[in-house]
Amino acid sequence: MRTGIVKQFDSRSPYGFIEDDLTGASYFVFYKSIKESGYKRLEVGQRVRYQLAQGKKGLQCINVYVENNERG
Structure with missing residues (x-):
């Protein structure tokens, strides 16, 4: 599995972006x-x-697990 950090997440419109540790790209x-x-x-x-x-508009994150339920 890949690892990364949540860069943005809006619970009112439940989506966001995760920055990949290896590439620095946001998904x-x-x-x-x-x-x-x-x-x-x-x-x-x-x-x-x-x-x-692959999603409708490009690569997206699936099967997302929070590591240790702690903030980074």
């Missing part, structure tokens, strides 16, 4: 891709693990 993430129980949201600065998949 779109939608709240349905977050693999957490309960209310799904991300916090800016959180470390995450994820996979990339």
Whole structure:
């Protein structure tokens, strides 16, 4: 899995962007891709693990897991 940091996430319109640790590129993430129980949201600065998949408008994050449920 890839790793990165949440750069932006808006719970009112549940999407955001994750910056990849290896490439520095930012990828779109939608709240349905977050693999957490309960209310799904991300916090800016959180470390995450994820996979990339082709979406309608390019690569996007799927199967997103927060690392240790702590902010980075």
